[in-house]
Amino acid sequence: MMNKTDLLFVLSVDTEEEWDWDGPFPEDNFSVENLSILPKFQKFCETLNIRPCYFVDYAAAKGIPAEGEFHQAIKNNFCELGAHLHPWANPPYFQKPNEENSHVVNLPIQQVAEKLDALLSLFAEKFSYQPKAFRTGRWGISEEIMQLLWSRGFTVDSSVYPFYQNEYFSCQGSPVLPYWPDVANVLKPGSQRNILELPVTVGFNRRPFTLANRIYQAFDSAFMQNLKANAILWHSRILRKIYMSPEVTSSDNMIRLCKAIDTSKQPIVHMYLHSSNLIQSGTGVVDHDDPYQLITTRIKNVIEHLSKRNNLVFMTPSEAKIYFKTNPKFIAT
Template sequence: MRSILDPPTPRSRARFRDKIPRFLLTVDTEEEFDWGKPLSRDTHGIEHVGRLAKFQQFCEHADVVPIYLIDWPIANSTLAAEILRGPLANGRAEVGVQLHPWVNPPFEEEVNDCNSFAGNLSAELEESKITSLRDTIETNFGMAPLIYRAGRYGAGPNTAEVLRKLGIAVDSSVRPKFDYSAGQGPDYRHHPIEPYWIDDDRTLLELPLTTTYWGLLRRQGDAIYPRLWRAPSLRGLLSRTGLLERVPLTPEGVSVEEAIRGIDMALDDGAPLLVFSFHSPSLRPGDTPYVRTENDLDRLYDWWRRIFSYLEQRGVKPSCVRDVMLSMQR
């Protein structure tokens, strides 16, 4: 089996039999912590969890099935289970595993930046942590997790084999056009945004988060943008002048107008699936840098409304992990 860190071969690309483009809404459902401070095993909270109820109702009204990628503190939240058990049982939501190794037992590693990328752990410890989290989610939420995402997008050389061993058939750890190697994390600059099979037997499917380039230089983005990581002012200048902009599909730090441009670029390039994401603590003001006030929260919900409307205009239908797996060509 190839590593998740390896870019796929052209024949590994996955396509839908009906050729209808789809989108997924993934929620990194995790504890609150101060993103500006060193990671810790115990300095976090889960006070925002009650806000999941409103977001779930919002998605149901829009006929969208959110995919909650749950980490250890949320997996052990009685309130989170009370809110999500019903929607999960009725197919109005789906659940997956999101591993934050620094808060997930067993605790055998030192807490530091390197070990915050789960793929840097030994295969045995990575497997133990994922197994513990998977089993806890299934017990508390009444549903076996369908999909995995490494926290901080930190997949590693052993992650694919661990997932196959544990019977998790879908990964969504890859974030194309992003490079985390400066912090000892993975480099995904050469991975495509299209879904692809990680193994030749087609038992493990990768659903990368969607990021595109927009602007006059977007075709040269893969060559130009990585050279600018030490020059944020130059990146800003290229964006403001319409020459080159990197657009991840998320309401966190990305305007509706920017996201629509990203959607257009991905669809025009033939992407069969768009994968959106955001962090659940953004549902309560003050818990992430992206939502500081109730007005910010209103704007987040409006972002999703406008994006759902635009996707419908473009003929992109809401999907879920089960639909993706059933509709993929083998």
């Protein structure tokens, strides 16, 4: 019988308002209909022993009922609450939202501080809860924001999106493993031990990922895009960039990524999704009659696959921080 190795599994859920992601950012009357499905989703997670982390933004925190099953799950330590900052939905407001300033990483640090303090005050009022985990709105992290998080008592950040960049931010060059960010360059490991960076799992169907990423970037150039080169690589299965996210990735492709991960060197899978994609037409991203069923089935399929090969250890981000502090051999250096 094959000896199973331990594999940590973290599931994080950006818990937020819904809107058409191809449309303008909402500025008022934030719709949070998706919150009604969270108790059902939490029960689903508990059947699989998953203890999710809900990264809750201001609009969602306002919309979560004062009492109920969600609060009970928090009280029973069946989940964790993290803080999630959407600039367009989090007071105080400074400018009309656009693509650039929708990314927290592009805001003046004083604006970030004021918004974060407002969010933390709401957490204290609504949940009597001090979050330890944080994720920026729309990904990306900076040295200034990391320093701000330390000053507000956070112990783990999860804003790094490996192998990803656009014209507004970049996480290229970051580790795929958890790491202690350097104070002078938060995309590189350093010597501080106050706050852990816990990237989400992104990779390719082939190893090594760093080489696969260089090939992918080369084929992602403007010239090669015109030739639809990466689409050809994808459909031929020569090279696929795969996100460990059941809202955009099929079970088969997430399992391909699991098979490509060397668990002896990368002992963690960090899956992620948005609460707004659990309901129909929540964002326009999930084209399915029953997105909840689709997403939960994909999660279950991945868990079943991983359980055959590994001894799954389910953790929240703040627990993962404690684990990696006591198991430094698994930290990127």
